[in-house]
Amino acid sequence: MRGFAVMGILLLNIIGFSMPGAAYVNPAAWGGTDPVNIGVWATNFVLFDGKMRGLFSVLFGASMLLVIQRAQASGQSARSVHLNRMAWLFVIGAAHYIILWWGDILVPYAICGTLALFFIHKDIKQLVRWAIILFSLYFMITGLVLGGSWWQSIQGLAPGADAETIESTGQMLGTFGKPGSDEIASDLALYRGGWPTIFADNLSTFPSSLTNALLLFTLDTLGMMLLGMAMLKSGFILGLWAPAIYAKVAIRAFAIGFPPMIALAVWVIASGYDTMITFGAFFTFSFPFRVVLTVGWAAALLWIIVRHREHAVIGRVAAAGRAAFSNYLGTTVVMTFIFYGWGLGLYGEVNRITAMLFVVAALTMMLLWSKPWLERFRFGPAEWLWRSLARRSLQPMRLR
Template identity: 75%
Template sequence: MTQTDRHLSLDAIRGFAVMGILLLNIIGFSMPDAGYVNPAAWGGTDPVNAGVWAINFTLFDGKMRGLFSVLFGASMLLVMQRAEAAGQNARSVHLNRMAWLFVIGAAHFILLWWGDILVPYAICGTLALFFVDKDVKQLLRWAAIFYLLYFLLTLVMVGGGWWQAIQAAEPGANPAMVRGTQEMLASFGKPGTKDIAESLDVYRSGWLTIVQHHLALFPDSLVSTLFFFTLDTLGMMLLGMAMLKSGFILGLWAPAIYAKIATRAFLIGLPPMIALAVWVIMSGFDTVITFGAFFSFSFPFRIVLTVGWAAALLLLIVKHRENPMITRVAAAGRAAFSNYLGTSLAMTFVFYGWGLGLFGQIDRATAMLFVFAAWGIMLAWSRPWLQRHRFGPAEWLWRSLARRKLQPMRLR
């Protein structure tokens, strides 16, 4: 697919999204996964590190992945439309792409990083096939249903954990309940648990030890994906389909409308997110409160802010589409698959024991320096590469596997 066949708005937003995701993923790369949810578990709770956590929680956490999911849904429709126009079976093409995405994602999880999103995307992308013929209103209705189901599920989960913690704290509580509560809190990211010590031990080890650990984790991760993350991600993909069919995500709406949507979304979504961040900090990063705010209480506002980010970025792109920085970000978006996998390779090398071994050695604020460095690399290599090649390396691999034929790489 040449540059003239593509939509700049989709590429540029995808570029912003793949860069923004690293603001959160860097925690999973550089420290025990409990720190991803709770800075008291790892990463620091001093004013600077708590401030970095609060900014990311308020503005970026869940919103960048939401944007990525929205774009996945929109791009899925575009690929199917092009396949149909070429006389191919669009559903068969899509299912083949999702099957190979699952394989690549599983390899990514096992060989590199536990935080893979490609496997969930392959599963949700397959389920999204049932909705491709829906109109905009139907897609939005189904997205709202999946959002509601996800929100209710997380509320039940958090509420059950809260009630269990209260019961276990009562005088004379059953020892089995106390042990069960301790295990539950450990899974929520409680500081100082053996899980954190085991994480440090594993990821400071060699590559084979890490691969064996990931192999053991993969079945449970797959189950939790099906049970938990499917609803959220599928809802975002359906939202992306609706945005494509309405022309919203293509930058076809008037700039004033994008400005109005962005303004309203941030006015609605930011105050509650700020309040949640303050509540978590004031609680001393209480395990259940922090988990609840991260997974459940913030969710409705994450949806609103995802839309707000999409509108704000589209406004920026529409008004400055010739700006060299926008074209560089768009190139990073065209090579988003390569940038995503390349980031995993680079960051696991920097932090894991088979590389430089910095795992657990830095705090949250310092981790941001690695994010900025990775952004610079993404922006530096993507455009020159795509001026000479049709695809990024990972995009070429996926396309060749899905089409069962090596695709031409060099531009003539």
């Protein structure tokens, strides 16, 4: 499951690696609006966007609870073990953000993982109830942000608007992915430059990124983690349910989630990629269906895994999942080298369909290296580092 999730995340992260961040929200901002490239955007928006990160968050919550349960069973202080792991995850995530890439998810995971400690003794129904509460709060907050932004855009574009309102509205729309904005030009100049400039910018934006994570993404991510904890306690995520039940859950979730997502994609395209409509579809309107489809993907993948446990491809994906931390960080190193100015400098030079070729190459590498490595070593390199730091001693690496 973790292997499928870490591979799926790259389908979306590749946009953040290869082109201005505005393209992640608005397909018209960069990457091409011809039928082929918009087809790539629509496919990712409907099938994968938010769902793979959601799946990874679900799995993080489940594995976190599993680690806590094992610590308790061995007589260790589960609280101490967990908080130490989250503290070092925060440090690694901060270094990942500042040194390499602004799209880090490890810092929000460390924050949410710490908060999740308060929920470990909740039963399944309580965990699901709290997840729904957090999802509702997220939807309400993003709805309020969207409503306020929509009203500001109306005021800023109205005849007779004062210069200050027009300027602030332009800046707001630029951050939401408005094509041709100064933000896009600045983004291109930054990431086509050298590493010291990128490092300095990442360092300066880290505090605001941390604030955003606390104010917004904590609700979404923590809710998914609580779902993962409930799925672990129910046996769902361990593959203990009958394949027919997984199939039924997946079919129902897809039937509920896919039609509205398709409708939102059509609305965005029909609007001519209106900035506010696109922003609303991405952040707010799609959110309830992203949650449903995350559960659907979990069920569908478990149906595949339960039915084909011994298949060679499943074994390779499982190895990629056991080295998910290494694959996640390694992907950042490789992709920033390919696209940023300190490496090959292809930033902003590829469209969406071409970017997918880099995804295929990266996923192939994940499947090729992970299994042979884990046949010789206990952990992936990043997993070993995290484990050694958290346990305050070098962990045995080689298999006997």
